Amino acid sequence: MEFFEATRATFRAAIRSTCRPTVEGLENFPKEGPVIVAPNHQSFLDSIIVQALMPRKVAFFAKAEYFTAKGPKGMFSRWFFSSVGSIPVERGEQAASVAALQTALEVLERNEAFGIYPEGTRSRDGLLYRGRTGVGWLALTTGAPVLPVGLIGTDKLQPADSMRITPRHFTMKVGTPLYFDKVGPDHSLPARRAATDKIMDAIAELSGQERASTYNQTKSTE
Template sequence: MALFEAVRWTFRGLVAGTCRPTVVGLENVPKEGPFIVAPNHLSFFDSVIVQALMPRPVAFFAKAEYFTTGGVKGRVMKSFFESVGSIPVERGEQAASVQALKTLLDILEAGKGIGIYPEGTRSRDGILYRGRTGVGWLALATGAPVIPVGLIGTENLQPAGEKGFKPHHFTMKVGEPLYFDKTGPDHSLPARRQVTDRIMDAIAELSGQERSSSYNQSKSTD
């Protein structure tokens, strides 16, 4: 736990010192019990930002290649993701993604916080895409409150198609918790869709993004 907090504080200080972000709404994160953080997704660094700035630990599942990238950045990112309990998932392997979702369920049932991007992959054009229903499944399966998050300007930290970290001001808006009745893991797809759409509405209000009714498609460079 000491190492975990040391890593979080180190990254928090780095982000605050280099980017001087505007962060509002941290009081909306429950002080105890399980919670689901649901941000929009604009940058490779979004998970780092959320995990570093949130008042409680947040475990995301991340692409497996984030744990195997070479070089100094790769080693730093691997150390961070491992320290905060992120879960590697192989790109494009449905079975692996399902298992990761079940792992997030286990974390929630242990009373901890997890993060999931409803869009699935980052938006390369700044548009907020239709949410995939994994977040709705988790919310209904556990009854954990969903904390919508709007990230604004994080795409400037690493513009699409470029490498490296470019310090730049950004804003993180943490919305009020959304509560849904706990129905357990067995519920209908329409129920998951309704919950997911409500979460996406809250994210859109926080981020101010233009929206699309289509799903975002992953690209090999994400």
């Protein structure tokens, strides 16, 4: 834990000194207990930003190949994603799949925070896409509060299809927690859909994005 916090503090200092972000609502993050952190998704760097700037550790999924690549680049990738608290997940295994959600469930059962992008993948056109119901499933199954997050301007840090990172100002708005009754894993699909839609409404209010009525599609190269 000391190593993780030291690494997180390093990234936090680097982000604050180079990007000078505006961060609002950190006081809304519950000081203890399980938390589902639900941001919009515009950049590859979003997870790192959330993990560095939040007051508690937040575990996100990351592609398994980031942990298994060979050579110096692979070693750095493995160290980097491990040090920021990422969890490896196999390519093609979306956050809404049963296996991935079970892993998320285990994190929450340890009274830790888990981050999930309801949109599923990055928005490449700036729209906020319809939320996939994995986040609703987690909320209703565990009763953990959902913390909506609006990220504004992170797409300018690393535009889609670019490997270049350019430090720029961005904003992270943390909303008030949303609470749902704990009904266990056997809740209905309409209940899951309703919970997800409520979460997306909160994210939209924070991010100010125009809404899309469709699901975002994962690009084959991601």
